[in-house]
Amino acid sequence: DAKTTQPTSMDCAEGRAANLPCNHSTISGNEYVYWYRQIHSQGPQYIIHGLKNNETNEMASLIITEDRKSSTLILPHATLRDTAVYYCIVRVAGSARQLTFGSGTQLTVLP
Amino acid sequence: DAGVIQSPRHEVTEMGQEVTLRCKPISGHNSLFWYRQTMMRGLELLIYFNNNVPIDDSGMPEDRFSAKMPNASFSTLKIQPSEPRDSAVYFCASSFGGLATNEKLFFGSGTQLSVL
Numbered sequence: 001d002a003k004t005t006q007p008t009s010m011d012c013a014e015g016r017a018a019n020l021p022c023n024h025s026t027i028s029g030n031e032y033v034y035w036y037r038q039i040h041s042q043g044p045q046y047i048i049h050g051l052k053n054n055e056t057n058e059m060a061s062l063i064i065t066e067d068r069k070s071s072t073l074i075l076p077h078a079t080l081r082d083t084a085v086y087y088c089i090v091r092v093a094g095s096a097r098q099l100t101f102g103s104g105t106q107l108t109v110l111p
Numbered sequence: 112d113a114g115v116i117q118s119p120r121h122e123v124t125e126m127g128q129e130v131t132l133r134c135k136p137i138s139g140h141n142s143l144f145w146y147r148q149t150m151m152r153g154l155e156l157l158i159y160f161n162n163n164v165p166i167d168d169s170g171m172p173e174d175r176f177s178a179k180m181p182n183a184s185f186s187t188l189k190i191q192p193s194e195p196r197d198s199a200v201y202f203c204a205s206s207f208g209g210l211a212t213n214e215k216l217f218f219g220s221g222t223q224l225s226v227l
Contacts, residue, residue, distance in 0.1 A: 036216075043115075043202045043218025044154070099216060101146075101154035 004088045009106040012082075018075040020105055022088030025069040031092050033064060034099065035073045037084040037107075044087065044101070047073065078109045113137075115219035117203050123225045129191040132222045135184055136205030144204040144216065145178055145188050154202070160186065193226045200224070 005023040012018040024033065034049040048055055048062045050071075055062045061074040075082055087104040116135040124130055136143050145157040158168040160180045171178070175194070180186040190197055200223050204216040 043204070043221055044216070045218070046215040049215075100156065103153055 004090055004102055006086075006088050006102065006105045008103070009108070011108050011110055012075075012078045014080060014109050014111050015077055018078040018082065018107055018109070020073040020075075020086050020088075020107060021070065022073070023070045024088070024090045027068050027090055028092070031090045033062065033068075033071050034089040034091060035060070035062065036087045036089065036099075036101070037082075038087070038104070039081075039084040047086075078107075080109050080111060083107060083109045115203055115205050115217055117201075117219035117222050119222060120220065121223045121225075123227065124193055125227050126194055127192045128226075129189065130193045130197075130224060130226075132188040132190075132201050132203075132224070134186045134188070134203030134219060136186070136203070137207075137217055138184070140205035140207045140217070141183065142206045142208060143180060143186050144206075145186070146202040146204065146218075147199045148202060148221070149199045157188070190224075193224075195226045198224055198226050 032049050032051050035047040036044040037047055038044045047059050048057055050062045050064055052064055052068055062071060064071045085104040085106050087101050089099050091099060115137055118133045122130060141162050143160040146154050147157055148154045155170055157170045158178045159166050163180045163183060176190055178188045188201060200221045202218050202221045204218040206216050
């Protein structure tokens with residue numbers, strides 16, 4: 001699976017959009033981009049995933065560049081409860097290898 | 112739905128003792144995963160079951176670790192004998208699907224294990 005690079009930490013003001021970048025320059029054509037987050041003392045939580053088209057759900061939007069070498073997770077109106085570690089993961093569709101979590105981005109939403 | 116249920120929530124034991132962690136996946140899910148999380152190594156996949164059958168146990172640290180899934184609604188992770196370096200948070204996750212899908216994983220709240 002392709003390796004991902006994320007900033008170690010980011011801050012965001014409450015009520016503003018949080019834009020979390022992820023670089024996956026070695027991604028291959030059949031690899032999906034997944035985002036999970038982990039709030040302190042809880043298990044990871046699925047957010048969203050996509051292949052090449054932009055995706056949106058009730059939690060967030062995922063923007064994947066045309067060359068698929070990077071993506072951005074957007075939390076449109078961040079709240080204090082969005083403070084968490086956000087993991088960007090790339091996984092080959094149909095692979096027997098399961099999700100591998102890197103070190104992620106610590107997002108802190110400030111009041 | 113109650114989600115993935117893990118027990119105990121916290122476990123403190125002495126080196127050399129046997130430890131058993133338990134997991135009840137979400138009803139209807141046919142894939143189950145055990146992960147371990149430490150500050151040093153982050154989240155590591157230990158073992159993956161599909162339809163109660165172990166598919167990939169390459170992440171199991173050594174023979175002291177064993178996992179079973181006797182039925183679709185229950186799994187255990189056993190450490191015997193336990194060592195201080197096994198101290199970590201152990202997560203169980205489940206999903207609906209198999210190897211060819213892009214299933215979402217649902218995680219439990221974890222078991223905080225401390226081996227003294």
